[in-house]
């Protein structure tokens with residue numbers, strides 16, 4: 451079983467076809483959303499499928515538009531253990547916008563901590579330290595840094611319980627590979643971040659995660675089947691911490 455912890459499945463051009471294909475494969479997908487409105491939209495689209503899981507999110511890049519929906523997100527949290535995409539993005543130079551992103555992220559994180567049973571996929575572009583500081587050392591739940599692009603020093607100083615999800619674009623990048631080498635193998639998970647990450651000329655699909663698994667097989671000097679089993683067991687351990695029911 452491959453666990454894709456961060457895929458914008460609803461945003462693919464042929465989302466219905468992609469969804470239908472996934473239902474027949476041994477792949478478990480966290481379907482992230484960018485707003486509470488998108489979450490509400492995908493609930494009936496996903497239905498009660500076993501291997502696709504809607505996550506409630508609020509992407510930081512759109513915080514000026516989305517912030518008024520924060521209470522709706524907090525009220526919806528009890529409906530799902532999956533949260534994302536949330537986080538902080540410091541590409542904006544606007545200090546007011548940055549502070550708003552931080553406050554919204556802090557309040558979602560606090561509600562997730564109070565619930566104690568959430569798995570959260572987190573955006574941290576140019577804001578890795580700000581995000582790591584807010585997750586803290588004893589976060590009650592599972593925190594996954596998606597597409598981490600900070601520094602080796604930040605990885606080393608971060609709480610050892612934080613997970614990192616790795617996508618096909620990351621294993622093609624020399625600077626990202628240096629970061630991946632500094633990550634604890636027990637904390638490695640997978641993500642496509644499709645359709646935003648490409649594999650060849652097409653949006654990455656969860657089945658393309660084999661490329662990432664082969665990369666880890668070379669890095670860890672083990673057969674691909676063992677690398678796949680290792681990463682699967684990482685996810686199962688994380689899920690067990692919060693009693694997340696999993697498909698077999």
Ligand SMILES: [Zn+2]
Pocket residue numbers: 456458482535643
């Ligand atoms: Zn994403």
